[in-house]
Amino acid sequence: MKMGMVIDLEKCIGCRSCMVACKQHNAQPPQTWWNRVFTPGSHRHLTPPALGVEFFLPVHCQHCENAPCEKVCPVGATYHAEDGAVLIDYERCIGCRYCMSACPYGVRQFNWEDPEKAHARSEYQEKYHYGYPEDHRHEGRLVYSPLRPKGIVEKCTFCAQYRDKGELPACVRGCPGKARFVGDLDDPDSDVSRLIKSRNAFTLLPEKGTKPTVFYLPPKAKEV
Amino acid sequence: MSLKMRLGLVFSGALFLVAVAAWIYQLKEGLILTNMQNSYSWGLYISGLAFFVGNAAGGLVLTSSIYLFGVKKLKPLAKLGALTAFANVTAAMLIVLPDIGKPIRLYNMLLHPNWMSPLVWDVIVLNLYAAAAAIYLYILMLPELTGRLGWLAIRVDDPHAFSERWAKRIAPVALLFAIGIHVVTAWIFSTQGARDWWFSPVMAPDFVSVAIAVGTTVVLLAAALAYGTGEKYQEAYRALGLIIFMATCVHLFLMANDLVIHSWYGNAETHRIMDIAWGDFGPAHLFEVAAPLLGAWLLMRPQILGSLPRLLASSALLIAGVFVHRFLIMPAAYNNIPMTMTPFGLPESHWSLPIASGRFLPGMGTFLDQYAYFPSLVEVAILIGIMAYAVFLVLLAIARLPILARENQ
Numbered sequence A: 001m002k003m004g005m006v007i008d009l010e011k012c013i014g015c016r017s018c019m020v021a022c023k024q025h026n027a028q029p030p031q032t033w034w035n036r037v038f039t040p041g042s043h044r045h046l047t048p049p050a051l052g053v054e055f056f057l058p059v060h061c062q063h064c065e066n067a068p069c070e071k072v073c074p075v076g077a078t079y080h081a082e083d084g085a086v087l088i089d090y091e092r093c094i095g096c097r098y099c100m101s102a103c104p105y106g107v108r109q110f111n112w113e114d115p116e117k118a119h120a121r122s123e124y125q126e127k128y129h130y131g132y133p134e135d136h137r138h139e140g141r142l143v144y145s146p147l148r149p150k151g152i153v154e155k156c157t158f159c160a161q162y163r164d165k166g167e168l169p170a171c172v173r174g175c176p177g178k179a180r181f182v183g184d185l186d187d188p189d190s191d192v193s194r195l196i197k198s199r200n201a202f203t204l205l206p207e208k209g210t211k212p213t214v215f216y217l218p219p220k221a222k223e224v
Numbered sequence B: 001m002s003l004k005m006r007l008g009l010v011f012s013g014a015l016f017l018v019a020v021a022a023w024i025y026q027l028k029e030g031l032i033l034t035n036m037q038n039s040y041s042w043g044l045y046i047s048g049l050a051f052f053v054g055n056a057a058g059g060l061v062l063t064s065s066i067y068l069f070g071v072k073k074l075k076p077l078a079k080l081g082a083l084t085a086f087a088n089v090t091a092a093m094l095i096v097l098p099d100i101g102k103p104i105r106l107y108n109m110l111l112h113p114n115w116m117s118p119l120v121w122d123v124i125v126l127n128l129y130a131a132a133a134a135i136y137l138y139i140l141m142l143p144e145l146t147g148r149l150g151w152l153a154i155r156v157d158d159p160h161a162f163s164e165r166w167a168k169r170i171a172p173v174a175l176l177f178a179i180g181i182h183v184v185t186a187w188i189f190s191t192q193g194a195r196d197w198w199f200s201p202v203m204a205p206d207f208v209s210v211a212i213a214v215g216t217t218v219v220l221l222a223a224a225l226a227y228g229t230g231e232k233y234q235e236a237y238r239a240l241g242l243i244i245f246m247a248t249c250v251h252l253f254l255m256a257n258d259l260v261i262h263s264w265y266g267n268a269e270t271h272r273i274m275d276i277a278w279g280d281f282g283p284a285h286l287f288e289v290a291a292p293l294l295g296a297w298l299l300m301r302p303q304i305l306g307s308l309p310r311l312l313a314s315s316a317l318l319i320a321g322v323f324v325h326r327f328l329i330m331p332a333a334y335n336n337i338p339m340t341m342t343p344f345g346l347p348e349s350h351w352s353l354p355i356a357s358g359r360f361l362p363g364m365g366t367f368l369d370q371y372a373y374f375p376s377l378v379e380v381a382i383l384i385g386i387m388a389y390a391v392f393l394v395l396l397a398i399a400r401l402p403i404l405a406r407e408n409q
C-alpha cells in the first residue's frame, strides 16, 4: 500500500474550502496553515494574473517518497508510516526546525509559542476550541494533538486521525468541486493510478528529486 | 590577578548571566521572542553556530603548523590555540541550545539518532573536537602542573617527554576532528537541495578556509593581548598573519567562483539570489568581502603587528567581516522561496508560493514570501552572552592555569 493523492486542477475552483476544512479539523493555531490555495502568477487570490489565464494551486505536504525532511531530522521524529504518509511524532520532535529549511514546499509549521497564548494574541474568543478534540496515535506514536506542545513542528498528516477510522481526509471531504482523490498508488486499478496515467499528471518541483506522492492534473485552457 | 583581568572576568561573566536569563525567559515564552517565523526559520543563533565553529579553528592551525609543518616558532602559542578552540567549539554547541524548541528532549539524539542527519554528525564531531582540544591542552600543560596545581597532574616519569610524545600523537587525530567540524557544519547547509543558495559543493572547502582565517585571527588577538607586541613574538605573529592572508584569499576566491558560475548560467533562481545578495544586502555583502580582505592585508604588515591598538583594530575588522559573512548565510536562502514555478500560460512569470508565518506579526499578512529578518533583543543578548562566555573561559584559564609561556623560558 502506498497512499497517494491526486488533485484535479481543472476541477479546482479556488474556493479554499479544503484550506479551511484542514485548518479547522486539525485545530491549527492562528497563522498556521497546513494547506494553502493560491492563484499562481497572481499576488491576489482569485484574481487572474492575465486575461484568460487562471488556475488555482492547492499545496500541502507532498508526502515525498524521498523526503528531505525525514532525512535531516536528527531524532527520527519525522518518519514514513507504513502506508507511505510522512508523519511527525509530537512527543519526539526537538524543534530544531532543520526540516523546515529542508522541505522545498514550505509546508512545515513551527509552534513559536503556546497555542493558547497564540489564540489570545490573535483575539480569538475565550475558550473557543475547534478541531478533532482528542490526541491521536498512529502506530503508537502521537501524530495529532488538539493543543500542540510549544516548540515543535507540525504539518499535514493526510488526516491520520480520520484515515485510521476509515474516513477520508478533511480536504477530500470538504471539496465542493470534488477535485481531490486519495487511493493506493501501488494498485494500478485504483482511481488515483488511473487518473495519473490518463490525465498527464505531474508533480511539483520534480527537479528536486523528492518524489512526491501528491499528483496534480493539469487544467485546460480557460474560455475567455 | 590583575585588575584588568578581574574586570574582564566580571564583565564577561555578567554578560553571560544576562544571556542565561534571556534564555530562561525564552524557554518560558517560546521562540516567539525571536524575530524568526516559518518562512525564515533559522536566524542569528544558527549563524552564531557557523561563526563559533569557524573561530575554533585556531587549534587546528597551530597544531598542524607545529607538528606537521615544523613551524617551531609558533610553539609558545600552542596552548592559546587549543584554549581558544575549546572555548569556541563549546560556544558553538551552546548557541544551538536556544535555537531548539524543546531542548528538554535533546536526549532523543542519544536514544534515537538518525544517522542520515548531518546534524547528528555535527553534534558528534563538535563533541569529539571539544574533547580533543581539552585533552591536547591538558597534555601541553602537564609539565607545568606542579605545586598548587599538582593534584591535577597524572603521574608520569618524565612529564616533559610524555607531553611532547603525546602531543605529537594526538595532533593528527585532533586535526581530523578539526577539519570535520567545518566540513560537517557546512554540510548541514550544503546538503539542502531545496535551497539554491546553500546547495553547493564549494561550501565545505569555503568553511574550512574562512575558519583558518578567522580562527588564526582569534589566536593572534589573544596572543597580542596576553603577550603584547614585543619583538620576541613578532616572528610568530608574522607567520600567523601570512596564514590569515592566504586563507582569506582562498575564501574570497571560492566565494567568487561560486557566484560567477551561478550568475553566468543565469537561471531565475540565481537572479533572485543575486538580487538579495547584491541588492537588498549590497552594503553588507560589500563589507563581508572588503573587511576580511583589508583586515588580513593589514595583519601582514609589520607596522600593524608591532602596535597593539592597530593589531586589535585589524583583527576586529576581519572578525566583524566574517561575522557578517555568517549572518548572510540566511537571507538569500530564506527569501528565495523554493516552491517557485512558472505558471501554465505565463512563461514570463516566476511565481513563489507564500508561506504561513506561524505567528502574529503586526502590520504583516499571514502569508509571506519576503521577510526582512532582524534579530530581536533576546537573540542579540543571547549571542553576545555566548561570546562573553568564550572570553570568560579564556580569561579564567589564563588566570588559573599555566597557559602562557613563562618569561624565563
Ligand code: SF4
Pocket (backbone or CB within 6 Å): A060, A061, A062, A063, A064, A067, A068, A069, A070, A086, A102, A103, A104, A105, A106, A107, A108, A155, A210
Ligand atoms: S512536502 Fe515537505 S514536509 Fe512533506 S514529505 Fe515532502 S519534504 Fe517532507
Ligand code: SF4
Pocket (backbone or CB within 6 Å): A069, A072, A073, A074, A075, A076, A077, A078, A088, A092, A093, A094, A095, A096, A097, A098, A099, A100, A152, A153
Ligand atoms: S524540528 Fe522536529 S521534526 Fe523537524 S527536524 Fe527537528 S526534530 Fe525533526
